[in-house]
Amino acid sequence: MVWAPEAGDTQLQTLRLLETGPRGLTETQAGTRLLEYGENTIPFQRPASWPRRLARSLRDPFTMVLLALGLVSAVIASWATAGLIVVLVVASCLLRSNGEYWADRSTLALRKLVAATVTVRRRTSEDSEPREREIPIDQLVPGDVIKLGSGDLVPADVRLLRASGLTVHQAPLTGESAPVPKLARDLPNGEDHLLWQGSSVASGSALAVVTATGAGTLFAGAYQAPVRRLSAFDRSVNGISWILIRVMLIIPPVALVANAVLRGMGLEALPFAVAVAVGLTPEMLPVVVTTALARGSALLARHGVIVKRLPSLHDVGAIDVLCMDKTGTLTQDRPVVSGSVGPDGRADPEVLRWAAVNSFWTLHLTDPPTPDPLDEAILESVLDLGDAEGLDATPFDPSRRVSCALVEESGRHVVVVKGAVEAVLERCAMSRQERLRAGEVAEALAEAGARVLAVAVAERHALHRLGEERELELTGFVTVVDEPSPEAAHALTMLARRGIRLKVLTGDHPATAARACRELGLRVEAVVDASALTPQSLDRATVIARCTPEDKARVVTALREAGHTVGFLGDGVNDRPAMSVADVGICPKGAVDVTREAADIVLAAKDLTAVDHAVVFGRRSTGNIITYLRIALSSNVGNVIAMLAAGLALPFLPMLPVQVLVQNLCFDAAQLAFAFDRADPAVLRRPLLLRPRGILRFILGFGALNAVADLVTFAVLTQVVGVAGESAFHTGWFIENMLTQAVIMLLLRPTTGVSRPLGLATGALAAVGLLLPLSPLAGTFGLVALPAAGYLWLLLVAIAYGGALLVLSRRRDWSRDRRRPSAPCR
Numbered sequence: 001m002v003w004a005p006e007a008g009d010t011q012l013q014t015l016r017l018l019e020t021g022p023r024g025l026t027e028t029q030a031g032t033r034l035l036e037y038g039e040n041t042i043p044f045q046r047p048a049s050w051p052r053r054l055a056r057s058l059r060d061p062f063t064m065v066l067l068a069l070g071l072v073s074a075v076i077a078s079w080a081t082a083g084l085i086v087v088l089v090v091a092s093c094l095l096r097s098n099g100e101y102w103a104d105r106s107t108l109a110l111r112k113l114v115a116a117t118v119t120v121r122r123r124t125s126e127d128s129e130p131r132e133r134e135i136p137i138d139q140l141v142p143g144d145v146i147k148l149g150s151g152d153l154v155p156a157d158v159r160l161l162r163a164s165g166l167t168v169h170q171a172p173l174t175g176e177s178a179p180v181p182k183l184a185r186d187l188p189n190g191e192d193h194l195l196w197q198g199s200s201v202a203s204g205s206a207l208a209v210v211t212a213t214g215a216g217t218l219f220a221g222a223y224q225a226p227v228r229r230l231s232a233f234d235r236s237v238n239g240i241s242w243i244l245i246r247v248m249l250i251i252p253p254v255a256l257v258a259n260a261v262l263r264g265m266g267l268e269a270l271p272f273a274v275a276v277a278v279g280l281t282p283e284m285l286p287v288v289v290t291t292a293l294a295r296g297s298a299l300l301a302r303h304g305v306i307v308k309r310l311p312s313l314h315d316v317g318a319i320d321v322l323c324m325d326k327t328g329t330l331t332q333d334r335p336v337v338s339g340s341v342g343p344d345g346r347a348d349p350e351v352l353r354w355a356a357v358n359s360f361w362t363l364h365l366t367d368p369p370t371p372d373p374l375d376e377a378i379l380e381s382v383l384d385l386g387d388a389e390g391l392d393a394t395p396f397d398p399s400r401r402v403s404c405a406l407v408e409e410s411g412r413h414v415v416v417v418k419g420a421v422e423a424v425l426e427r428c429a430m431s432r433q434e435r436l437r438a439g440e441v442a443e444a445l446a447e448a449g450a451r452v453l454a455v456a457v458a459e460r461h462a463l464h465r466l467g468e469e470r471e472l473e474l475t476g477f478v479t480v481v482d483e484p485s486p487e488a489a490h491a492l493t494m495l496a497r498r499g500i501r502l503k504v505l506t507g508d509h510p511a512t513a514a515r516a517c518r519e520l521g522l523r524v525e526a527v528v529d530a531s532a533l534t535p536q537s538l539d540r541a542t543v544i545a546r547c548t549p550e551d552k553a554r555v556v557t558a559l560r561e562a563g564h565t566v567g568f569l570g571d572g573v574n575d576r577p578a579m580s581v582a583d584v585g586i587c588p589k590g591a592v593d594v595t596r597e598a599a600d601i602v603l604a605a606k607d608l609t610a611v612d613h614a615v616v617f618g619r620r621s622t623g624n625i626i627t628y629l630r631i632a633l634s635s636n637v638g639n640v641i642a643m644l645a646a647g648l649a650l651p652f653l654p655m656l657p658v659q660v661l662v663q664n665l666c667f668d669a670a671q672l673a674f675a676f677d678r679a680d681p682a683v684l685r686r687p688l689l690l691r692p693r694g695i696l697r698f699i700l701g702f703g704a705l706n707a708v709a710d711l712v713t714f715a716v717l718t719q720v721v722g723v724a725g726e727s728a729f730h731t732g733w734f735i736e737n738m739l740t741q742a743v744i745m746l747l748l749r750p751t752t753g754v755s756r757p758l759g760l761a762t763g764a765l766a767a768v769g770l771l772l773p774l775s776p777l778a779g780t781f782g783l784v785a786l787p788a789a790g791y792l793w794l795l796l797v798a799i800a801y802g803g804a805l806l807v808l809s810r811r812r813d814w815s816r817d818r819r820r821p822s823a824p825c826r
């Protein structure tokens with residue numbers, strides 16, 4: 001048993017208490033501890049249990065209203081109505097929790113594929129050398145020695161053993177939004193040497209020992225799963241649901257009053273009133289939504305796209321602006337040094353040597369788990385580093401945009417700084433004139449397409465420690481080329497064709513970024529500096545350059561506020577803030593941990609074409625959900641209007657409550673087919689958004705048409721066929737309802753193709769309608785056989801209704817509900 005160390009313990013005491021050392025645990029020790037302490041997961045990350053899920057689906061507002069209506073029916077001893085309502089509720093809750101269970105399971109399995117890992121130092125036996133390897137975070141145990149680098153999640157509670165330039169983002173735990181510096185020193189008071197599970201490394205690197213894992217971590221109990229703001233999708237579904245619920249609550253009193261006034265009926269009309277209200281609910285909404293999204297995401301997984309949160313599949317289909325970073329997304333992030341020049345633009349190998357001294361000692365002294373590709377490229381291009389000896393270094397940090405090394409060379413102490421051109425120039429002691437000239441030289445290099453790093457040095461006295469280095473002397477510039485990624489050009493064209501505007505947000509120089517975009521065939525409207533951004537220039541800008549991580553987030557927020565649905569695609573630490581404020585965050589699998597954690601969609605391969613697949617599948621799923629809502633609601637609204645109207649003209653109820661409910665149950669079941677339906681190619685051309693307003697306008701129009709069909713049936717049955725009895729009338733109307741429901745399911749869609757599930761479902765629906773009155777069950781539901789002429793007339797009504805639907809839906813512009821090409825930002 002190892003004991004939990006206290007904050008005030010020294011490094012040595014901590015290591016002793018944890019029975020470990022700087023060389024890490026042996027694999028055997030780690031295995032034993034894993035059994036003893038369990039996996040390193042915190043409770044909220046585990047999937048919800050079955051009963052919990054069922055309870056959650058009962059909390060759904062539709063279910064609650066249904067249950068309330070069931071209760072009312074039970075109170076007045078209308079057992080058939082109450083029973084059917086319970087069947088409806090149970091069926092939809094079971095289907096829903098089952099659907100969610102499978103969706104969650106597959107999402108979880110997919111998430112595992114892209115879960116964060118950690119670099120751990122372990123030994124095979126007591127006396128073998130320690131080796132570093134990547135393990136899944138859940139395999140971590142107390143006493144493990146781990147390495148952390150910029151962009152890593154802190155996977156457990158740890159104590160620092162060594163740290164350089166380390167700043168940590170611990171907002172999820174303490175609310176501080178700025179990164180906090182951390183040190184490895186022994187401090188009797190204070191917690192500067194402790195990092196907690198749930199925080200992440202903003203910059204720098206560290207070696208640390210794990211002090212607590214899993215439920216034992218400080219914040220495991222208190223730490224809540226981050227509350228995500230409602231996505232565009234959640235807001236739409238909630239909007240529609242609440243409108244319907246209000247209508248549902250109004251219907252029973254209206255029906256009751258009407259029956260009381262016109263027919264002097266009392267509470268005996270209540271079951272009918274309840275049934276009509278139930279008839280309005282799209283009970284299968286949650287099921288169709290989950291199934292359509294889960295199916296879309298399962299199909300997408302085959303294309304190497306992993307959807308971490310189901311609703312983000314809708315959101316990715318809705319994005320009309322996609323922001324992305326440049327390095328690693330549009331380019332390969334395989335930099336190669338192409339030259340080095342002095343401040344005057346003349347070739348000078350000494351500049352490259354100083355850059356390499358900086359790269360070598362920052363990598364060596366800070367020892368990050370994964371080396372920076374830019375530093376590696378510089379080191380590869382230099383043979384002789386001279387005899388500089390490193391003393392101290394601070395690694396590159398995307399906010400400061402420089403890396404510093406302090407070295408001793410031939411008895412002199414020299415700081416060597418390299419970084420983005422402006423960041424280095426502003427640290428140099430030079431006249432305005434010199435600064436301008438140097439800036440022009442760098443500009444020319446960037447315009448030729450290279451990434452440009454500036455290098456500066458300064459001699460310091462022997463006791464100097466690294467800080468905000470200023471008063472430097474510019475040595476010159478190193479140029480690096482990073483080839484465009486081969487598939488990017490095609491993918492960008494595809495995305496633009498799908499009505500998505502593309503914007504590149506990069507930390508790099510504007511000229512370099514603009515050049516890279518042009519090479520990829522991206523039409524560059526305007527190139528803007530992040531510091532000079534206005535709402536007008538934001539709208540026009542294709543490239544926004546020199547972004548700090550905060551600038552990227554600011555741009556995304558501004559675009560969202562201007563009414564766009566914004567996607568963000570990126571892979572670096574500098575992309576994390578933007579990723580978490582975007583409607584949909586997308587990153588490649590190789591992205592740093594924090595960015596991958598914040599992303600909603602992860603691409604298995606670094607291939608932009610996958611983003612296009614995600615967009616297509618997103619629009620497909622949304623398209624099916626919209627079709628379901630339109631059809632379910634048009635039909636339900638039509639039925640409700642017709643029943644209330646006919647109720648006023650007839651001396652008896654137009655349909656028995658039990659018949660309303662049976663018909664509703666059959667319709668609901670058939671509509672599950674929409675989750676598996678095909679999508680119209682036109683749906684895939686523009687961003688598609690589930691918009692409550694558009695849907696409501698649609699259902700009022702087509703609902704009215706449906707009501708007309710019902711009322712025509714009413715007239716035909718009474719006047720033409722001349723049905724006399726109540727039961728014959730009920731049967732006629734029941735059959736017609738089932739037939740028109742089948743017709744509307746087939747015809748009121750933007751596409752004419754019929755998928756197999758849909759064909760089967762509508763066929764079954766019509767068959768039940770026609771055959772149930774002839775079956776032995778007919779009596780139970782109060783149905784009787786009709787005269788042959790009755791069937792004929794009903795078929796005619798259904799056909800006429802189909803014709804009217806076809807004419808009206810052909811004239812309808814289905815693209816109207818899609819998002820128009822981006823509205824200008826205000």
Ligand SMILES: Nc1ncnc2c1ncn2[C@@H]1O[C@H](COP(=O)(O)OP(=O)(O)OP(=O)(O)O)[C@@H](O)[C@H]1O
Pocket residue numbers: 325326327328372374375396398401402403418419420421451452453505506507508509547572574
């Ligand atoms: N390891 C490094 N050492 C010194 N300077 C660097 C290093 N990496 C990047 N820079 C400089 O800092 C700038 C900003 O880097 P940052 O990582 O924020 O963005 P980026 O990689 O250029 O672009 P993107 O945002 O598209 O990924 C770079 O353009 C480069 O000039």
Ligand SMILES: [Mg+2]
Pocket residue numbers: 327507572574
């Ligand atoms: Mg980068």
